[in-house]
Amino acid sequence: MSEDLPKILKYYRNPTLAKSITEKINELARKIEENIAIMHVCGSHEWTITHYGIRALLPENVQVRAGPGCPVCITPAKDIDDAVKLALDGVVVMTYGDMSRSKGTKMSLQDAKALGADVRIIYGVQDAVQMARKEPNKEFVFFAVGMDTTAPATAYEILSNVPPNLSFLVSYRYTPSIQGSVMESNVLGIDAFISAGHSATITGMKPYYEYFLRTKKPVVFSGFEPLDILLSVYMLLRQIYENKPKLENEYTRAVTWEGNVKAQTAMEKVFDLEDGYVRGVAVFPKAGFRLKEEFKHVDTRERYGLKKGISTEDEYVTGARCGEVVMGLIDPPECPLYMKVCKPEDPKGAPMVSQEGTCWIWAHHKITNLVPKCKR
Structure with missing residues (x-):
């Protein structure tokens, strides 16, 4: 597979194919005439769209907006504050590099590290388990942030009996619920959606169906190469032009209707879904992960008496939007x-x-x- 990667990437970045799809997009947009607002909910999609100048290829009446798809961006300030407090109190806090730089209401974990706290950057939950096992005399917390793409690995580790000196500060968010809430909103004026391929590889397309039934807004599950994005835009415009909205799968090489059932089973054994706060925005129904009662012995909030809630102080500096x-x-x-x-x-x-x-x-x-x- 690795030997075929350059050939695959060359295909999905083929300028001749991109030009052909762009022409078809423009042809459809002229027939539709009205303005169309499309939203994606994935930071990786935004990178591709911006890096390859895809917005500049689209007709004037078709706009692609970036939605709530960046895990670090939506992690509540309260959760960061809790992680910082634990670190300053002498607990070893482990998280990802970009998450360590995001500030809560006062400081980031990186700031806490500069003050002498033991904050460690890891690449995955397996690193957290290994570190805790190597140092049994220290208390460790894994700041578990991200979406449903990273939650299964944490679920697997918890089901495998993690060391007693390790607990989990869970701040995962469930992508289908977040996108579904946006689909149902009448405030944003979004006509169609590009769904996150990484997330849907785990969740499958099925969880989005209930939101589609209520809204009848076109949805395409997309990959991350330039041609993936262009094809997804074309597929959405075709749905709109033909007045046949549906859940459509562009990312057939990874996404299925059912998704990764084994990963879903692990998550369902370990987590319940509850209302989840998206930082600076609102509380979204069934968008947050919570450890089940039987796993409260590894729940950081239970172990250290941390209360859930939304920050009462300003979450961002004055003037930030x-x-x-x-x-x-x-x-x-x-x-x-x-x-x-x-x-x-x-x-x-x-x-x-x-x-x-x-x-x-x-x-x-x-x-x-x-x-x-x-x-x-």
Whole structure:
């Protein structure tokens, strides 16, 4: 498979094919005439769209907005504050590199590390388990952030009896519920959706069906190469033009209707879904993961008496419009802090921290102008 990768990538980045699909997109858009707003909910999609200049290829009446698909961007400040407090109290806190740089209401885990806290950057939950086993006399916490793509690995480890000195500060979010809530919203004016291929590889297409039935908004599950995105836009426009909305799968090489049933089973054994807060935005129904009662012995909140809730202090510095960026209501340059006091090397808001954050992606590509808006 690795030997075939250059050939595969060359195909999915073929400029001749891209031109052909773009022509078909423009042809359909002329027939539709009205403005069409499409939202994706994945930071990797935003990277591809921005890096390859896909927005510049689309007709004026078709707009693609970035939605709430960056895990670091939507992790609540309260959860970061809890992780920071534990670290400053002497607990070893482990998390991913970009998550360590995201600030809560006062500081980040990286700031806590600079003050002497034992904060460790890891690549996965397996690293956390190994570290805890090697140092049984220390208390370890894995700050478990991300979406349904990373939750199964944590579930597997918990089911395998993790060491007693390790607990989990769970802050996972469930993508189908988040996208479903956005689909049902009448505020954002979104006509169609590009669903996250990574997430759907785990969840499958099935969980989105109930939201589709209620909204009848076109949905395409997409891969991450330029041709994937262009094909997905074309498929959505075709649905709109033919007035035949449906759940459609462009990413057939990875996504199925049922998804990864083994991964889902592991998650269902370990987690329950509850209402989950998306930072700077709102509480989304059934969008958060919670450890089941039988696993409360590895629940960090139970072990250290941490209360759940939303931050009562300001989540971002004055003037920041991070929540609006996360929900696709504005483009990064519309935030007064963008590339002035908030930059990748010194991020003030979460969307500027992670490589999946819209602000970070736009800043990396030195975009300071606004994308023409066809519909707000």
